Amino acid sequence: MGNRQADREQGKDWILRTQSSGVERIEAFFHGSGYAMHRHDTYALGITLAGVQSFQYKKSLRNSLPGNTMALYPDEPHDGQAGTEAGFRYRMLYVEPALLQAALGGVPLPFIEGGISTDPRMFHALGNLLAQMDGDVEPLQQDDGIFELATAMNAVSGNRPRRHAADFQAAQRAREYIHAALDRTLTLDELAQSCGRDRWSLTRDFRSFFGTSPYRYLSMRRLDLARRLMAQGRPLAEVAAMSGFADQSHMTRLFTRTYGIAPARWLRMVKPGR
Structure with a gap:
């Protein structure tokens, strides 16, 4: 993190990388040319955070803007460069096709025409998987994210979902x-x-x-437990540990994202008996 921060302050190119269970995440910033033509045997799925992210794909130049999602099919050649002098910053997820195929259950792999989508379903699903770059992602959280991403990609590509008998x-x-x-x-x-x-x-x-998904349900029940323990006057660090969070900061992030208010402030505001 320290080197990345220093590079950012000096305007240098940088890459942050994490990997877990068949999924690789990167966040990067580039001026000028970032990558020569290359290809992966995985999907390359990304979100442009700033600038114009340009790349050659399927014999055409594509330009991804902030808010767009990129979905490059496995084994398709592509490069990467800045579309303006300001450079571009992005996050990318490299996911094995077998992981998506397991979630889809035997349908043709989704293909996103042109390699760029403005569909909010894609942006939301991919954003969830790319939200945590510096911390560990819980296994159930990642599996939920893969299922949501596979479903979104299948819908955006125009594939028909398979029918499944529910139990x-x-x-x-x-x-x-x-x-x-x-x-x-x-x-x-x-x-x-x-x-x-x-x-x-x-x-x-x-x-x-x-x-809702199993991980989302688990997270909300953890937050219910955390609020009960907080109301009993237990220290926040102890509450986080007893509620199954990795640490207090993990609990604070999820609590704030869910309720729009930090735990300490919620505790100061809540009235007894409510």
Whole structure:
């Protein structure tokens, strides 16, 4: 982080990289030419944060602006350069096609025409997976994000979603299992095993019957527990640990993003008995 900050202040090109479970994330800034023509055996999915991000793709020059999402198909040659003298900053996700295919369940891989999308479903799904660059992503959080991304890409590409028979009893058992595991790390594999369902079918079941993803449900129940513990007068660091958060800052970020107010301020404002 220190080197990246120094490079940013000096206007130098820089790259920040993290990797976990078949997914690689980068955040980068470039002036001029960033990359020569190359290709990956993964999807290259990104969000332009600042400037104009230009690249040759499918024999044409593409220009991605802030708010756009880029979706480059596996094994397609492309390069990367700044579209203006100001340079460009972006975040990119490199995800193995097999991960998306597992979530989709045997449909043709999604292809986004032109390599750039303005569809808000793509921007939201990709933004969730790229939101954390400096910290660890929980396994269940990443699996939820992959499912959401695969679903969005499939819809934006025009593929028809497959029909799946939903299992309410499996979803209910998963919900009960989540309630018993708020204070520890939980994986989608463990959750699926607890209710006798494969991981992606369970994800579809849970969303169908409870209106949200397993990780989102887990996060909200952790926040419910945290508010109860905070109201009892426990220190915030202790509350974070007892509620299953990685640390106090992790709890604060999620609490603020969910309720629009930091935990300490919420605690000062809340009235007894409410």
